[in-house]
Amino acid sequence: MSIPSFEDIITPNDQTEARKASLEAIGALVGNVYPNKFVRSSVSGVEDTITALKHFEKVADIEARMAEIKASLGEGERPPAEKKDALNEELKALGTVSIAGRLTTPTRGNFVHLTDGMSKLQVYCNKKGPLALIKNDGDGTVDAENGWALWQLLDHGDLIGVEGYLFVTNTGEVSVHVERLQFLTKAMLPMPDKMHGIADPELQRRFRYADLIASTLQVEHDGLTTREVFERRAKLVSGLRRFLDDAGFIEVETPMLTPKATGAAAKPFETHHNALDIPLYARVAPELYLKRLVVGGFEKVYELNRNFRNEGLSQRHNPEFTMLEFYVAYMDVNGMMDLAETMIKDAVAKANDGSLVVKYGENEIDFGKFERISMKAAIEKYAPGVPVDDLNVIAAFDEHVEDKLTQPTFVIDYPKSISPLSKASPDDSSIAERFELFINGMEVANGFSELNDPKEQYERFVDQMSERERGDEEAMVLDEDYIRALSYGMPPAAGIGIGIDRLVMLLTNKHSIRDVILFPHMRPERRAADDPDQIA
């Protein structure tokens, strides 16, 4: 196994060679081509990122007034000079702004947009000057002669800092008139296609950084940009956290590496701890740890983090996925459905601009109302005539019902036999007090009244172990310590696990889980040098 050369990784071509030549020429002008910092101004009261400036009251006001002026004009007509000049006086009074960003277009003309990833701001350089460059010599030495020379050496995608004053152009766009230009970092690779971005889903996922750059460079796109997908994901996650924190929950972190992979029916990833010389398993669920904490007196507790399951990949399955699990003491399954519904509505509204309705493919999903239906009633409703008995109820449900549950639906009354951690219904001992939430045919959440009788839990584990011996690799493993914990007395409690990635898919109209995970698992890249077929 040889160490790849730099050229193995960044294969030279006409594009990289041109950028390398540009970088050398820039170095001759500015010195260090990888300076350590650029101090942005704070005209807007906070550090002037491009986004902060765009949202700055004064700038927004000028833009609004210019929009009004433009609205009164005919097609192609330009704003009258005296009105423009008046706005420019106001902008100039703000003084010098210093902003930094990535060039969204080549510097062919005098105008180019800089982006901070979220917003764009136009900057203007005049060949006739005055246009200086700031050297990267640590002292900020100003070279009054070579600003334009530097400008001409810049490439699409380079990162620069500019100092100048704000003004509105003849066409009415707020821009920065650059007086001093500082080179910050070179983009050695060409930018993605400005019209289409990165179209190949493999490359989007493998080169997520470039896909994210494309989000802000791209001129047109259908639906949300990749950047917007992950902004929405962040809003959902923070919305869920805020809801739970405000409701008095405590957030905890329980082990990711566990001596037993249990708490869910799934195949684990196995690893080995050298010092202890024991096998460890990446957790398949935090469930049993969280309930130990309920025993310990954390009556409202949640964990929002990754689970790992060593199973096939699909549009809806990634080997690691994010789950929100929480438990509430003294609550039963019905209380949990109420709570989950309230929480999901709250978080969806926060992430979806206040609306509870989302478009998903051909469907419109309304988070405003959640149906509740028993598993058997659902089969009778969606697959009338299909015989239902305790043996085939799950198979019949999977086959005939699941994909018909488009609107948010709590399916209740699961067979106890497939719910080894949940309490039986007081009315029917073969039924578990359990629900699953389905939206668009996808299982989004799973919850139940938690079994807290240590003896019965032990027996359920023993049943699971005999399932394992019959070859069911996913049957749960007995956890002796959990039985001990329950023996201290766990209050009656309800718990739930919510698949965050799937919820994000619904909110972003994405049909593959890999589009809502920044770095989904892919087969490793193969270099030509590793490929025996390609070695001459």
Add this chain to the structure above:
RNA sequence: GGUCCGAUAGCUCAGUCGGUAGAGCAAGUGGCUUUUAACCACUGGGUCGCAGGUUCGAGUCCUGCUCGGAUCACCA
């Protein structure tokens, strides 16, 4: 793992019946310099995923492989 589809310039894509490898963007040179995705002119850029086969001749047809996507199976 099965089936189907795909892989052509840095990016997005065309390539007809098997007959000299194409466009737009990006890049280079020169011009222009208050523009709103693409200003004007010229130029360079290809192991057509990899390997083999059929053929006088393969981007195109056949076989195998690699990678990806869709779908089924498996799986929450």
